[in-house]
Amino acid sequence: MTEYNRIARGSYTATTGSAQYVYLPFQPNLVKITNYTASAAFAQHGIPQAYWDVSMGQGFASVLLNSGATPTLITDVVTSNGISTFGAGLMLQYGAQKQIIGATKASPIVFNVTAHGYSVGDWVTFEGLYQSATTGMPQISGMPFQISAVGDADHFTIVWNGNQSNYTALSGSPAGAYVKKILYPDLYLPGVNFISAITTGTTTTITTTTSHNYRTGQEIAFRIPTSWGTTQLNSLPNSTIPGSPIYGYVTSVTSNTVFVCSINSTGYSAYTNNPTVASVPGLSFPQVVAVGDVNTGGDLYTGGALYPSPSFPTSSGGVSTINGPAIRGAFVNNTRQGFVIGAGSAVTDASSHLSGTTSDVVYWEAIYSDM
Amino acid sequence: MSITTTGNLGPMILQSLAPAMLYVPTPTMNNILICDKVSMPPNGGTTMRFMRPRALVPPTIQLGNTGIDPPAQVPQRDIIDAQMAFFGTGCILNEQVILQDQEGVLAWVSERLATAMRQAEDLILRDYILSAASQINAGGGTNGDNPTNLGASDFSLVATTLDTNNAYKFMSGIEGMDHFGTGPVRSAYFMLSSTELQSDFDSLTGSGFLSQWNYPTNASALPSEYGSVYNIRILTSSEAPVARAFSASGADVYYNYVVGKQAVTHIQQDGYSMNLIYRDPYYSGMLAQNATLAVKFAQAQALTQDTAIRNLACTRMTSLGV
Numbered sequence: 001m002t003e004y005n006r007i008a009r010g011s012y013t014a015t016t017g018s019a020q021y022v023y024l025p026f027q028p029n030l031v032k033i034t035n036y037t038a039s040a041a042f043a044q045h046g047i048p049q050a051y052w053d054v055s056m057g058q059g060f061a062s063v064l065l066n067s068g069a070t071p072t073l074i075t076d077v078v079t080s081n082g083i084s085t086f087g088a089g090l091m092l093q094y095g096a097q098k099q100i101i102g103a104t105k106a107s108p109i110v111f112n113v114t115a116h117g118y119s120v121g122d123w124v125t126f127e128g129l130y131q132s133a134t135t136g137m138p139q140i141s142g143m144p145f146q147i148s149a150v151g152d153a154d155h156f157t158i159v160w161n162g163n164q165s166n167y168t169a170l171s172g173s174p175a176g177a178y179v180k181k182i183l184y185p186d187l188y189l190p191g192v193n194f195i196s197a198i199t200t201g202t203t204t205t206i207t208t209t210t211s212h213n214y215r216t217g218q219e220i221a222f223r224i225p226t227s228w229g230t231t232q233l234n235s236l237p238n239s240t241i242p243g244s245p246i247y248g249y250v251t252s253v254t255s256n257t258v259f260v261c262s263i264n265s266t267g268y269s270a271y272t273n274n275p276t277v278a279s280v281p282g283l284s285f286p287q288v289v290a291v292g293d294v295n296t297g298g299d300l301y302t303g304g305a306l307y308p309s310p311s312f313p314t315s316s317g318g319v320s321t322i323n324g325p326a327i328r329g330a331f332v333n334n335t336r337q338g339f340v341i342g343a344g345s346a347v348t349d350a351s352s353h354l355s356g357t358t359s360d361v362v363y364w365e366a367i368y369s370d371m
Numbered sequence: 372m373s374i375t376t377t378g379n380l381g382p383m384i385l386q387s388l389a390p391a392m393l394y395v396p397t398p399t400m401n402n403i404l405i406c407d408k409v410s411m412p413p414n415g416g417t418t419m420r421f422m423r424p425r426a427l428v429p430p431t432i433q434l435g436n437t438g439i440d441p442p443a444q445v446p447q448r449d450i451i452d453a454q455m456a457f458f459g460t461g462c463i464l465n466e467q468v469i470l471q472d473q474e475g476v477l478a479w480v481s482e483r484l485a486t487a488m489r490q491a492e493d494l495i496l497r498d499y500i501l502s503a504a505s506q507i508n509a510g511g512g513t514n515g516d517n518p519t520n521l522g523a524s525d526f527s528l529v530a531t532t533l534d535t536n537n538a539y540k541f542m543s544g545i546e547g548m549d550h551f552g553t554g555p556v557r558s559a560y561f562m563l564s565s566t567e568l569q570s571d572f573d574s575l576t577g578s579g580f581l582s583q584w585n586y587p588t589n590a591s592a593l594p595s596e597y598g599s600v601y602n603i604r605i606l607t608s609s610e611a612p613v614a615r616a617f618s619a620s621g622a623d624v625y626y627n628y629v630v631g632k633q634a635v636t637h638i639q640q641d642g643y644s645m646n647l648i649y650r651d652p653y654y655s656g657m658l659a660q661n662a663t664l665a666v667k668f669a670q671a672q673a674l675t676q677d678t679a680i681r682n683l684a685c686t687r688m689t690s691l692g693v
Contacts, residue, residue, distance in 0.1 A: 003656055004463060091498040092614050127621045141619035142508075142517060142684075176621050191502035219449060221677055223505040236536055236678065243537045244426035245678050247449065280517045280619055282510015289505050291677045292451040310454075323456055327418045330452030331503065331673045333495075 006368035014356025024338040027085040028366035029054035037360040052083035081344030095181030105169040107161035128176030135168040190290035198271035211313035219292035256313040293329025398610035400493035406637035453673035461665025509685035517619035520688035523579035530602035538631030538679035548587035565611035631679035640669035
């Protein structure tokens with residue numbers, strides 16, 4: 001009924017190959033898109049308009065396509081990575097399990113998975129990375145990783161030094177070796193992060209396997225099991241004030257996965273991520289956790305909303321949460337819902353992108369019809 | 372044939388509504404039990420702030436006989452911030468449903484909404500803790516996975532860690548009594564676990580596990596309490612966090628929160644912990660056809676003692692029935 005319908009509209013500037021997430025207070029059952037740039041240019045591969053109804057199914061769309069070198073406007077459909085809705089309210093949800101064909105003994109590690117469908121920034125996790133009972137790279141099973149590069153449709157990269165003595169390349173589709181996407185890993189931030197590298201010194205530089213989501217001024221604590229080296233960073237024990245945890249502070253954020261903390265780690269044991277395969281049963285991972293902050297205000301004004309909501313990741317490409325302003329470094333809720341315009345292609349033109357190409361200005365209209 | 376049967380003179384109304392509603396399977400909501408409860412004051416901004424003083428250096432060095440005071444210490448504190456978030460859901464009920472349905476729709480929809488709200492509150496806490504607490508992989512079991520199934524040594528290790536961190540236990544011990552089959556229960560932290568692990572706990576009987584029914588007295592046992600191992604009392608729920616096919620060997624991974632007092636704080640907005648809102652059809656348009664029934668609430672959460680909580684991950688040893 002009209003009284004209970006929901007309608008929203010907006011626009012975005014596209015980046016080629018990137019899906020566009022739109023957060024709304026509802027999940028629409030009808031979405032219309034107009035790519036103003038593609039409409040004006042009328043160039044090959046452009047998708048000036050698209051339409052999606054929930055009855056088409058998730059990930060589909062009906063489109064108008066500028067087809068051919070001398071374009072003519074034709075109708076077409078997107079059948080993969082089209083338009084879909086999402087409700088990110090619960091963790092522990094995963095994408096389809098995909099067989100790993102192989103993985104390089106290298107730094108970073110490149111995985112070979114047929115038609116993985118992943119994008120840079122996606123969170124994934126691995127299981128069963130055994131080449132044999134005593135070889136492979138099961139040391140990283142169960143840890144979350146963010147994809148740092150996508151080589152092609154069958155290869156992607158994670159930042160981890162696998163070029164070490166206790167790692168063996170995977171090949172021949174080892175039995176039980178799988179990867180799957182973590183669908184909603186960032187619903188509550190900041191939180192616990194897994195460590196892939198530590199550089200010691202008068203300050204300490206930490207590299208995490210996924211976006212750390214920390215802010216300058218974030219108070220942090222380390223949990224580093226003995227097999228990973230730099231246990232002196234651990235918040236306890238404390239030999240100066242027994243019982244009192246030792247915390248550090250983030251002094252700068254280098255990138256989404258690298259930050260510098262205030263702890264002087266000169267002379268500490270070197271970090272190592274080369275545990276043996278035999279040690280895998282019961283192997284705990286090196287972690288850093290957010291325990292507080294010393295900030296007093298919200299996000300700085302950079303145009304747009306005067307009192308912006310927290311954005312994550314914190315270094316680049318941040319997306320605003322749907323809450324109001326909060327202290328930088330506060331524990332915040334990042335649950336959300338809405339729809340996503342995928343970067344899928346029209347069936348007859350693999351070079352077309354539903355979400356647009358770089359600099360395209362795209363207008364969308366989303367409707368939840370309550371009839 | 373002269374016998375009149377229901378085949379030719381059947382009841383005009385074929386059905387009767389049973390007098391009581393059937394129960395709705397609902398998970399035990401344990402996460403809220405272990406939380407400190409704090410209320411956000413009205414007009415208090417978006418963010419709740421906690422302050423914990425830091426310990427001062429104990430003055431273990433003697434003053435000597437110079438008469439000169441030692442340098443002063445600078446007190447420090449830790450600050451933890453948590454942003455409030457608002458939640459809600461509701462139903463639109465056409466007046467004909469309310470007028471014509473036999474079973475008191477408003478009553479049971481209200482009850483469902485309230486339960487949904489409480490479950491949301493608990494699930495939010497569950498997922499927040501999962502995202503914020505550091506994780507220890509069980510290694511005391513024998514299944515060779517990572518993490519392994521829970522062994523008695525895992526309970527001992529985690530309790531040792533929390534004790535070493537000077538966490539506060541929730542429960543004082545239960546003294547032994549002269550009751551057949553019972554044994555004393557140690558002072559304990561709580562561990563929030565999955566019901567799917569109960570058979571694994573049973574298999575630890577004789578190796579540290581004491582069923583709740585074998586406590587000397589059940590007076591202090593919580594309804595969801597399954598038993599205890601050493602200094603940990605186990606509360607189980609079917610909504611405890613499980614990552615399916617997630618271990619090194621592809622088994623399900625269970626996340627067990629071992630917590631001391633004040634490890635997690637639940638913050639409610641003052642006067643806003645739960646609002647059940649009924650709006651008469653009068654408000655719904657020209658013909659006043661539709662009533663609405665809704666709940667809304669606000670909550671935030673924070674790890675307020677990170678040293679008093681560990682997320683103990685494990686796999687299962689026993690096969691799970693279906």
